[in-house]
Every structure is written in C-alpha cells, then in structure tokens.
Amino acid sequence: xxxxxxDNVSVHYGRxxxxxxxxxTVEEGEIVSLIGANGAGKTTTMKTISGxxxxxxxxxxxxxQDITKMKAHIRVVQGxxxxxxxxxxxxxxxxxxxxxxxxxxxxxxxxxAADIARVFALFPRLEERQKQLGGTMSGGEQQMLAIGxxxxxxxxxxxxxxxxxxxxxxxxxxxxxxxxxxxSQGTTVLLVEQNANQALARAxxxxxxxxxxxxxxxxxxxxxxxxxxxxxxxxxx
Amino acid sequence: xxxxxxxxxxxxxxxxxxxxxxxxxTTAPGASIAGRKGKKPGSLGQRWNALSRQQQWAFLLIxxxxxxxxxxxxxxxLTTEPGNNFGLACFNMARFALxxxxxxxxxxxxxxxxxxxxxxxxxxAYVSAMLTSPDSAFLKIPYLWTIPVAMAVTMFFGVLxxxxxxxxxxxxxxxxxxxxxxxxxxxxxIIPAMKGQVGFQSVGHPPGTAADGTPIFTNSxxxxxxxxxxxxxxxxxxxxxNLERSRVxxxxxxxxxxxxxxxxxxxxTFKYKVWAFAIGASVGGLSGALAAGQVGFISNQRxxxxxxxxxxxxxxxxxxxxxxxxxxGGALVSYxxxxxxxxxxxxxxxxxxxxxLIMIFRSQGLxxxxxxxxxxxxxxxxxxxxxxxxGASAKRTAGTxxxxxxxx
Numbered sequence: 001x002x003x004x005x006x007d008n009v010s011v012h013y014g015r016x017x018x019x020x021x022x023x024x025t026v027e028e029g030e031i032v033s034l035i036g037a038n039g040a041g042k043t044t045t046m047k048t049i050s051g052x053x054x055x056x057x058x059x060x061x062x063x064x065q066d067i068t069k070m071k072a073h074i075r076v077v078q079g080x081x082x083x084x085x086x087x088x089x090x091x092x093x094x095x096x097x098x099x100x101x102x103x104x105x106x107x108x109x110x111x112x113a114a115d116i117a118r119v120f121a122l123f124p125r126l127e128e129r130q131k132q133l134g135g136t137m138s139g140g141e142q143q144m145l146a147i148g149x150x151x152x153x154x155x156x157x158x159x160x161x162x163x164x165x166x167x168x169x170x171x172x173x174x175x176x177x178x179x180x181x182x183x184s185q186g187t188t189v190l191l192v193e194q195n196a197n198q199a200l201a202r203a204x205x206x207x208x209x210x211x212x213x214x215x216x217x218x219x220x221x222x223x224x225x226x227x228x229x230x231x232x233x234x235x236x237x
Numbered sequence: 238x239x240x241x242x243x244x245x246x247x248x249x250x251x252x253x254x255x256x257x258x259x260x261x262x263t264t265a266p267g268a269s270i271a272g273r274k275g276k277k278p279g280s281l282g283q284r285w286n287a288l289s290r291q292q293q294w295a296f297l298l299i300x301x302x303x304x305x306x307x308x309x310x311x312x313x314x315l316t317t318e319p320g321n322n323f324g325l326a327c328f329n330m331a332r333f334a335l336x337x338x339x340x341x342x343x344x345x346x347x348x349x350x351x352x353x354x355x356x357x358x359x360x361x362a363y364v365s366a367m368l369t370s371p372d373s374a375f376l377k378i379p380y381l382w383t384i385p386v387a388m389a390v391t392m393f394f395g396v397l398x399x400x401x402x403x404x405x406x407x408x409x410x411x412x413x414x415x416x417x418x419x420x421x422x423x424x425x426x427i428i429p430a431m432k433g434q435v436g437f438q439s440v441g442h443p444p445g446t447a448a449d450g451t452p453i454f455t456n457s458x459x460x461x462x463x464x465x466x467x468x469x470x471x472x473x474x475x476x477x478x479n480l481e482r483s484r485v486x487x488x489x490x491x492x493x494x495x496x497x498x499x500x501x502x503x504x505x506t507f508k509y510k511v512w513a514f515a516i517g518a519s520v521g522g523l524s525g526a527l528a529a530g531q532v533g534f535i536s537n538q539r540x541x542x543x544x545x546x547x548x549x550x551x552x553x554x555x556x557x558x559x560x561x562x563x564x565x566g567g568a569l570v571s572y573x574x575x576x577x578x579x580x581x582x583x584x585x586x587x588x589x590x591x592x593x594l595i596m597i598f599r600s601q602g603l604x605x606x607x608x609x610x611x612x613x614x615x616x617x618x619x620x621x622x623x624x625x626x627x628g629a630s631a632k633r634t635a636g637t638x639x640x641x642x643x644x645x
Contacts, residue, residue: 050501076503088498090491101491104484105503153503 002061003028003157003188004049009058011041011048018044019212021058026157031179031189033199033220035233036209042192043085045209046161049190050082051075063156077105081155083146085162085192091135095126098134098145102152111154118185119148122178140171147178157188164195176202196233200224208233304467308460320578324459329575330568331466332528337551337567338473338560339520344549345558346486347513348493349403350411353418354548357518359540360394360421361387361525363431366535369441374430380441384526391522392515399514403507406496418545425537436536440529456533466527473520474560480516481560489513493558543585550588554595556602565603 004026011019019041026032036042047053049060051072059068067075081102090098099119103112120127123144129137134145143163150158160179164172176198183189193199200206203220208229216223223229288296308327311318317326336358343351364387367373369380378386402413425431442454443465453461480486488509491499500506529535547570555566570588574581595602 052497052500071505072500073503073505076501082501084498084501088495088501090494090498092494093490097487101487101499101502101504104488104491149502 001028002026003063004190005061006045006049007059007061009048009055009060011044011053012056013044017212019048019055022212022214023058024207024214024217026188026190028156028188029183029186030204031183031191031202033191033193033203033206034209035193035196035199035206035223037194037233039211040209041212042209043161044212046082046085046159046190046192050080050159073105076153076155079153079156080159081150081153081157082159083143083150083161083163085165087139087142087146089134089137089142089145089149091133093134094131095134095137095145096130098149099126099152102149105153112152115152115154119151122151122181123148139166140168140175143167143171143175144178147175147182151182151187155187157190158182160189160191162192162194164193164198172198196229197224301471305464308463315576317572317575317578321575322457322459324463325457326459326572326575328459328463328466328531329571331463331470332524332531333548333551333571334564334567335466335470335473335524335527336521336548337555337563337570338470338477339517339524340548340552341517341555341557341560341563342477342480342489342520343513343517344552345556345560345563346481346489346493347510348489349510349513350407350549351414351514351517352411352542352545352549353414353416353421354517354521355540355542355545356398356418356421357391357395357521358525358528358544358548359425360391360518361522362529362535362540363425363525364390364522365526365529366437366440367431369530370437370439370535372432372435372437372439377441379444380530381443383441384523387522387526388519391525392519394522395515395518396511398518399511403510403514415542415545418540418542422537422540425540432536434536434538436534436538438534440533440535442530442533454530456531459531462527462531466524469523469527470564473523474564477516477520477560485509485512490558547585547588550592553592553602554588556604559602559604562602562604 002025006025007023008021009019009023010017010021022041022045024032034042034045044053048055051067051070051074055068059066061067062075062078062080065078067078067080070078090101093101099116103115106112125141126144126148129141134142137145147158147160147163150160163175163179167175172195179189179191180202191199191203200220200223206218206220206223207214208216208223216226216229218226224234285293308324311323316323336354339357340351340354343349343354365380365383367375368378368383368386398414398417402410402417405413426433442452442456445453447453454465488499488504488506491502491504492506492509496506548567551566551570552563553566554569555562555564573587574584580587599605
C-alpha cells in the first residue's frame with residue numbers, strides 16, 4: 001500500500017524554487033533514501049512532508065488522505081514523525097523529558113510506556129543517560145535521542161534528515177543498523193542522506209536529487225552499481 | 238548547539254566517567270551552562286529539593302508571613318525611609334514583582350521577547366481608571382469589578398497583538414512588540430476619551446472603612462494595597478505554577494528551546510504562543526489596574542519604552558523562566574531606586590551595569606531556571622519499567638550487546 005505520495009510538488013523560498021515538480025511515493029514497510037549534494041533540496045523535501053514548509057504547487061497524500069494543507073503538529077498525530085537535521089534535541093531538557101515531548105500528542109499512557117521501552121531497547125545508551133540534559137550529550141547520542149524522540153509518537157512514517165551528519169564512522173554504521181531494525185519492527189522510513197554509500201545499501205528504493213529534481217531512481221542496489229552515481233556520490237568511478 | 242557538535246570521543250571508560258560527572262551536575266537546578274560555571278546555584282536549589290515536603294511548606298509559610306509583615310516591621314536597614322514611605326515602596330515592589338511574574342510567562346517560559354509589555358499594564362490601568370474615575374464619560378462600576386474586566390480586556394489585547402505578530406520570531410517579534418508599546422501610549426495621547434496628559438483623577442479603590450470611619454485603601458497608605466497585591470501574587474503564583482507543570486508548560490519550554498522541533502513533536506506552537514501572550518497580558522493588566530487604584534491618577538506619562546525595558550530587566554535579572562527569580566528581580570528593580578534615592582537618577586545606568594555583570598557572571602540570572610518537567614516523564618518511565626520488566630530488559634541486553642559489536 002502507498003503510504004506517502006508526492007504529486008508534482010514545488011516549494012519556493014521567496015522567489016527561489018527549491019523543489020521543482022517532484023513526484024515520488026513511499027510504500028508501506030519500505031526504507032526509501034533520498035540522496036543528493038548540498039542544496040539539492042533534501043531538507044526542503046523533508047520539511048515539506050513534515051509540514052514545516054508549505055508547497056507552492058502540487059499535493060501530498062499520506063495513507064490515502066490529502067495532507068497538503070495540514071498543519072505540522074496534526075501530521076504528527078496522523079503518523080508522520082521527523083528527526084530533524086542537526087538533531088533539534090531540546091538542549092535544556094533531559095533525555096527522558098525529550099522523549100516525553102516526542103509523545104506530546106498522545107494520551108495513551110500504556111502505549112507511551114511501551115514505546116519508551118522500545119526506544120531504550122534500541123538505544124541502551126539513552127536509558128543510561130536518562131537524566132542527562134540533551135544539550136550536554138555527544139553528537140551521536142543526540143542523534144540517537146532525536147530518532148528515539150521521533151519514535152515516541154509511534155509513527156507510521158519516520159523521516160530522518162541526515163542521521164549520519166557529523167558522526168564518527170563507527171557511529172554511522174551503528175545508526176544505520178538501528179534504522180534497519182526500526183524498519184523491521186514495522187515503521188516505514190524515509191531517509192535523506194549525503195552518505196550515499198550507507199543510505200543506498202540500507203534502502204529498498206532510492207532517489208537521487210539534483211537541484212530540486214529527481215534525476216535517478218531505482219532500488220538501492222541498482223543505484224549503488226550505477227556508474228554515474230558512483231562517480232558523483234560514492235567517490236569512485 | 239554548536240558547543241556540542243564538535244568531535245566527541247567514542248564511548249569509553251573515560252567518557253563514561255565524565256558523563257557521570259555531568260549527570261551529577263544536571264541534577265542541580267542550574268541548567269546546562271550554570272552547571273559548568275559554579276556549584277553555588279546548584280547547592281541552593283539542591284538543598285531546597287533535599288528538604289521534605291513538610292519542611293518546604295513550613296519554610297514557605299515563614300517566608301509568606303514575613304512578607305506580609307514586612308511593611309509593619311519596617312526593618313531599620315532595609316527601610317526606604319526617610320526618602321520614601323516604606324509602605325508605598327513595598328507596594329511598588331509587589332507591583333513590579335507581579336508584572337515580572339506575568340512577563341516571565343511570555344519571556345521566561347515561552348521565550349517570546351516582548352519589549353512592549355508596558356502596553357498591557359497601560360491597558361489594565363486605563364480600563365480601571367475609565368470605569369471608576371469621575372473624569373471618565375463611561376459607565377461606572379465598583380473598583381473591584383474593574384480588576385477582572387481589566388484582565389479580560391488586556392487578555393483580548395494580548396490575543397489581538399499575538400495573532401498577527403506571533404508568526405514572527407526572535408528579533409522581529411521584539412521590534413513589533415516595541416512598536417505596540419508605543420502605539421498604546423500614543424493612542425492614549427490622541428484619543429480624546431483617554432484624556433492624554435490630563436488623565437483621570439481619583440480612580441476608584443476597594444471598599445472598606447477602618448473603625449474610625451476613614452477608608453482603608455487610600456492613595457497615601459501603601460500597606461493595605463501591599464497586602465492586597467501580595468495575596469493576588471500568591472494566587473497568581475499558584476495558577477502559574479500549575480500551568481508550568483502542565484502540558485502547557487512543557488509545550489512552552491519546548492517552543493522556547495526549539496520552535497520547529499516543538500512543532501514536529503505535535504505541539505500546536507502558534508496556539509501555545511498566543512496563550513502565553515494572553516496569560517502574560519492579563520497579569521500585566523491586573524497589575525495595571527491595581528497600580529491605577531493605588532496611585533489614584535492615570536495619564537499617558539507613565540507608559541513609556543523605558544518602563545517596558547525595566548520590566549524586561551526585572552525578568553532577566555531574576556532569571557528568565559524562574560518565578561521566584563521574577564519576584565526577586567521585580568522587587569529589586571523597584572526597591573533599589575527607592576532605597577538609594579541619591580542614585581535613583583542613575584537607575585537605568587545601574588541596571589544596565591547590573592545586567593551586564595549578571596550576563597557575565599550568572600548568565601541565567603540570579604535564580605537560574607531548571608524546568609522541573611521530570612515528574613511526568615518519571616511517571617511514564619515507571620510505567621514502562623513495571624510493564625516490560627521481563628521482556629524489555631532481555632531485549633535491552635541484546636541491544637547493548639549489539640551496540641558493543643557495532644563499536645568494536
């Protein structure tokens with residue numbers, strides 16, 4: 001079943017067009033990666049899906065429902081959750097409070113408790129650091145917290161904006177492993193990355209973004225072996 | 238966040254050790270930066286939190302009783318006499334404290350820099366004056382009734398200002414509120430019904446006469462007014478304290494820390510910002526109505542930008558986001574010029590220097606805020622542990638093993 005569908009979406013910052021007539025779908029249960037260089041429109045795409053930006057044209061459908069005009073905070077309740085670029089952890093709140101904020105729109109205590117347990121199982125480090133302030137954690141820990149917090153709304157679709165940004169290689173591998181695990185637990189993942197290697201290896205399907213347009217699409221493996229992409233994004237060729 | 242974005246060591250024994258240290262610090266109420274700076278702010282709050290519930294209540298009770306007795310005792314060194322009547326000085330301290338509590342909701346909790354807060358104070362004062370003063374052409378109602386009316390009207394103005402402007406952020410919002418403050422003052426000058434500099438004489442006051450038949454609430458005696466406003470402060474503190482601990486309070490803190498992140502956590506940020514504005518405004522209006530009653534005279538002369546800045550200084554001085562800090566900051570801003578009349582002329586200079594010093598040595602204010610949102614999260618966690626003790630802990634150990642594998 002199609003979970004997310006972008007239909008000819010355009011986004012403008014003032015007069016500058018950041019995304020041009022973009023269309024793609026995300027099927028339920030998939031990991032989909034968007035890769036591209038700086039300024040290709042990756043984060044803009046994510047913000048448009050989560051509702052922080054409004055498209056100037058086109059429509060977005062989520063689980064069969066048109067959400068083009070829906071406010072961001074309502075989209076969260078509908079099942080779209082985002083771990084923002086640069087992590088966006090609340091620096092003055094503890095780990096537990098950050099996770100708690102992730103469940104802001106929920107009222108089912110028992111479901112929340114189960115999700116806290118799920119997050120702690122995925123990221124044992126967060127459990128160890130529950131009382132630590134978000135702002136005093138390392139980059140990798142903040143990334144874990146951002147993902148964990150996004151999971152606290154029990155989303156159908158998890159949007160991850162550059163989860164590997166600024167992380168050590170060991171951490172990157174670990175984060176991607178956990179993303180795969182989250183996906184295998186039944187959450188659909190849409191991933192934006194500059195780290196094309198990992199993003200393509202982990203994805204069921206992937207799109208390459210260049211200056212606001214999709215230029216290549218295919219399964220992760222296809223794109224990994226595409227010579228043009230190899231040269232442009234994988235540093236070999 | 239740039240501080241934490243730098244290269245970070247991978248988890249190791251050393252990192253774990255330092256993390257433990259950090260953890261110890263974070264239990265102190267002296268937020269992230271204060272934690273590094275010094276142990277003093279922490280120890281004060283820690284000592285407070287270490288007290289039992291009964292001890293805390295007993296201590297609060299003593300403080301409240303002393304606060305009520307303050308103008309009667311008229312302590313020799315603290316007193317503002319002979320320069321200024323101490324009862325009136327106490328009233329003004331309490332008035333500023335109340336304003337600071339209201340502004341603290343806007344600046345401290347929701348993180349919205351409002352540089353035109355005096356406008357709400359003015360609206361409250363004018364509502365009270367125009368509904369009680371014989372100089373006004375409006376219908377007259379008893380003074381005490383003007384207080385809720387003033388609150389409602391200022392709340393309305395808060396929403397009115399908030400809806401178009403709260404889409405702006407940071408500096409832009411500050412500039413617009415600055416303009417709003419001036420607009421209200423200028424409107425008071427040009428609208429004939431508001432009587433500009435002439436103003437309104439003999440604004441009403443609460444009823445009640447002493448045994449000898451003279452009214453209790455007069456313009457020259459600040460003490461009954463002080464008791465009235467102190468009582469109101471306690472009520473407002475209880476209400477604001479409850480809000481702070483509720484969902485609303487958590488939403489405000491989230492908005493203050495990262496508005497976009499709050500929005501994608503499902504917080505209707507715009508709605509909560511308007512709420513913060515409206516609640517802050519109504520407390521400002523309340524304070525304005527009380528001030529108008531006490532002084533008995535209102536004109537457009539008292540509502541300038543400087544007063545707004547003084548209010549902001551009170552909040553920042555005390556520690557934005559901390560209601561105790563707001564009270565102390567507000568009281569100090571009013572007390573210092575009253576006590577040291579010789580330097581009252583230089584009060585803006587002194588507050589300027591004080592603010593700079595505070596920013597250098599205690600960047601979180603005299604009483605740094607550490608939002609205690611934990612209780613809710615702790616509940617949720619207890620739930621989690623109780624429910625999933627068997628399955629989850631097994632999963633957790635599996636997860637740890639996996640993590641170690643990934644690091645190796």
